[in-house]
Amino acid sequence: MAENEQTLTEKVATVALTLAAGWVAQKVVSFAWAKATGHDAPKDLDDPEVSIISAVTFAAAAAAASVFARRFAGREAKRVVTRFAARAS
Numbered sequence: 001m002a003e004n005e006q007t008l009t010e011k012v013a014t015v016a017l018t019l020a021a022g023w024v025a026q027k028v029v030s031f032a033w034a035k036a037t038g039h040d041a042p043k044d045l046d047d048p049e050v051s052i053i054s055a056v057t058f059a060a061a062a063a064a065a066s067v068f069a070r071r072f073a074g075r076e077a078k079r080v081v082t083r084f085a086a087r088a089s
Contacts, residue, residue, distance in 0.1 A: 007081070014077040021069035029065045033058060 030041040037054075045055040 009085075010077055010081045013081050014074055017073035017077045017080075018070055021073040022066065025065035025069040026062070029058075029062050033061070 033039075033041040042050045042054060042058055044050070045059060
């Protein structure tokens with residue numbers, strides 16, 4: 001097997017951790033938005049009542065959190081699977 005191929009366990013762990021990290025990132029961004037602006041995070045960025053500045057700022061913050069969560073999940077999944085494999089041996 002090639003060095004960079006993921007095992008099924010790594011793939012499943014990556015998916016699970018990515019979903020969990022994405023959910024946490026969404027909650028963190030929504031909480032931070034509410035604390036910083038005093039308003040709930042916009043649900044529909046196309047809503048005419050949401051200013052363009054708010055929509056762009058929220059989208060950028062959410063995208064940054066999403067990238068961070070995805071990278072974190074990928075790295076942690078590999079580490080967790082390696083640790084469990086070492087314990088099983």
